[in-house]
Amino acid sequence: MPLGGTLAVTAGATLLAFVVTFGIARWRKRYDTVDTLWGPGFALVALVAAPLGDGSVALRVVTALLTAIWGIRLGVHLHLRNHKLPEDPRYVRMAESAGPNPALKLFIRVYLVQAVVLWFVSLPVQFAMYGDTFGVTAWLGVAVWLVGFGFETIGDEQLRRFKADPGNKGKVLDSGLWRYTRHPNYFGDACVWWGLYLLACSSWVGAATVLSPIAMTYTLAKGTGKPLLEKGLRRSRPGYATYVERTSGFFPLPPRRVTPR
Numbered sequence: 001m002p003l004g005g006t007l008a009v010t011a012g013a014t015l016l017a018f019v020v021t022f023g024i025a026r027w028r029k030r031y032d033t034v035d036t037l038w039g040p041g042f043a044l045v046a047l048v049a050a051p052l053g054d055g056s057v058a059l060r061v062v063t064a065l066l067t068a069i070w071g072i073r074l075g076v077h078l079h080l081r082n083h084k085l086p087e088d089p090r091y092v093r094m095a096e097s098a099g100p101n102p103a104l105k106l107f108i109r110v111y112l113v114q115a116v117v118l119w120f121v122s123l124p125v126q127f128a129m130y131g132d133t134f135g136v137t138a139w140l141g142v143a144v145w146l147v148g149f150g151f152e153t154i155g156d157e158q159l160r161r162f163k164a165d166p167g168n169k170g171k172v173l174d175s176g177l178w179r180y181t182r183h184p185n186y187f188g189d190a191c192v193w194w195g196l197y198l199l200a201c202s203s204w205v206g207a208a209t210v211l212s213p214i215a216m217t218y219t220l221a222k223g224t225g226k227p228l229l230e231k232g233l234r235r236s237r238p239g240y241a242t243y244v245e246r247t248s249g250f251f252p253l254p255p256r257r258v259t260p261r
Helices: 003-028 033-049 057-082 089-097 102-121 123-128 136-164 184-200 204-221 226-236 240-246
Strands: none
Touching: 003 033, 003 102, 003 123, 033 057, 033 102, 033 123, 057 123, 057 136, 057 184, 089 102, 102 123, 102 204, 123 184, 123 204, 136 184, 184 204
C-alpha cells in the first residue's frame, strides 16, 4: 500500500482505539483509562502499518517488534500502578471544570487530542515501514532504543520497590538510576523514540519525521511530564528541593555537590 494509504489506515485505527477506550472509561467511571492506552496505542499503529509497508522486511519486523515491546510494557506498568489508586486528580479537575456535558468535552480535550498526538509521534514508526535497507542508522537506532528501554524499565522497577516499602513514605528516591537523573523513566522514553526515529532514517523521507521525537522529548522534559510531576513532589516531599539541587533534571549526570546552608 502507498504511504499515504497507510497513514490513513493508521489514523482510522488510532481514532477507533481511543473511541473504544473512551467507552470503557465511561463504563469504569475513570477517565484516566486513557493512560493505559498510550503505550499499546503505539503498538497498534506499528502492527497495523508493518504489513502495509513495502520496505525491508527486517526493518519492518524490528521496528514493529521494538515499538510493541515498549508500548505493551508501558501499558501494563501504568495499569498495574493506577488501577488500585483513585482517579487521577487531573481528570477529576477537568471533569469538574468542564461545565455542562463534561463527557463530550473530556473526549475532545483529552482523548481526541491524545489520539492526534499519538498518531503524529508515531510517524517515524510508520515511515520506517517504507525504508529500503536495515543499515547503519537502523543498528544505531536499535542501540539507542536498548539504552532507553533499559533506563525506563529499570527506573520504573526501582521506583516501584521504593514505594512498596512503608518506611520510605515521604522520602525521596535518590539511589540507583535516580541518583543520576530525577527522571530515568522519562529520559528512557525519549531515547526509545529517538531510537525508533533512527530506524526511520534509512530513507530521506523517514528522516523528515524528526519533529515527532522532538515533540515527544519536549512533552516529557518541558510539557506535561517532568514539570507537572515535580510541582507536586516539591509540595509532598520535604527533601525534594535538595534532591533537585544535586541531581540532573533529565540527562543522567554525576550528582552535584550541594553546599550545606
